[in-house]
Amino acid sequence: MTFVQMIDCKTDRVDELNRLLDTWVEQTRGRRTATHSLLAQDRSDGTHVVEIVEFPSYEDAMRNSNLPETDRIFQEMVALCDGMPTFTDLEVIRDEQxxxxxxxxxxxxxxxxxxxxxxxxxxxxxxxxxxxxxxxxxxxxxxxxxxxxxxxxxxxxxxxxxxxxxxxxxxxxxxxxxxxxxxxxxxxxxxxxxxxxxxxxxxxxxxxxxxxxxxxxxxxxxxxxxxxxx
Known part of the structure; x- marks a missing residue:
């Protein structure tokens, strides 16, 4: 079953965060298990940013989290944010295109x-x-x-x-x-x-x-x- 991880954070350094995610994509090429990544900015609060990452399964998400590049990029992400980002783990029960x-x-x-x-x-x-x-x-x-x-x-x-x-x-x-x-x-x-x-x-x-x-x-x-x- 498809698994989605939602990462919610506050930052006024959105451009730097976006470039950081480019770095993660480049460094994990050929080994990451994520199939879809989306970064969204709150229209009413430009410092509120949400990243949504899709995986084939929870187990694939865990393998992705264990990549050394993922951990290193996350630490750099924390440094760009106002406080610790929050994670929401979601099992997809309906995906209708x-x-x-x-x-x-x-x-x-x-x-x-x-x-x-x-x-x-x-x-x-x-x-x-x-x-x-x-x-x-x-x-x-x-x-x-x-x-x-x-x-x-x-x-x-x-x-x-x-x-x-x-x-x-x-x-x-x-x-x-x-x-x-x-x-x-x-x-x-x-x-x-x-x-x-x-x-x-x-x-x-x-x-x-x-x-x-x-x-x-x-x-x-x-x-x-x-x-x-x-």
Whole structure:
């Protein structure tokens, strides 16, 4: 279970504290067990600073604490603070990455299942960048027509292989599998089982997907459909 350590302190030397943490990151490279570190400053009291450090588990946090560099940096941190920093140890009981959930529903529910769900997942002016489409597809209704073209041609599903979220972006690596049941780009239905892999980066705004960039193996798909046979 993920473990989080929160370090709360008071200091008017925030810039020095920030540089000190840079030193810790550099000196523990390749040996630290922390996976995420965040330093935050109180908007109403600039001397109130909180560092939040995430670990895969409590045991990993303890191994990190036992690094000689961690102990040395902590002593230097104490010297920058007004009094001893306080520690809060937290076992994470819920970690819901909302942007990733929205994008997952886009692939696994809206595209292969109910395109009506797009209204609750996309902004009205959604902008889709697909190298196979020129000009870009813009707007929910335009994307719904694009999805309908794929659904008329294939019964398909997406399997999400990886998702990485940072800020307002979510990157999803996926595998698409389908049965060619209808005309696709002039090709009569073949009944063939086909698949392709791809990656999509989505940008979100206020909890909705507002932009998407696609990269996928359409050439490989056309080959499986027999369009490239000599």
């Amino acid at each position: 909302l942007h990733k959930d929205v994008c997952a529903r886009f692939f696994t529910e809206a595209l292969p299942g109910d395109p009506g769900l797009l209204d609750g997942l996309l902004t009205r002016d959604y902008h889709d960048h697909d190298p196979a489409n020129s000009p870009d597809v813009i707007g929910v209704e335009a994307l719904r027509r694009e999805v309908a073209m794929w659904r008329d041609a294939f019964d398909f599903t997406f399997t999400l292989e990886d998702q990485v979220a940072e800020g307002d972006r979510v990157c999803t690596r996926w595998t698409w599998e389908g049965t060619h049941k209808g005309e696709f780009l002039g090709l009569a239905p073949t009944g063939r089982q086909v698949s392709m892999t791809g990656t999509t980066v989505h940008r979100l705004h206020e909890g909705l997907i507002c932009e998407g960039w696609w990269q996928y193996d359409r050439l490989g798909l056309m080959g499986m459909l027999g369009a490239l046979d000599m």
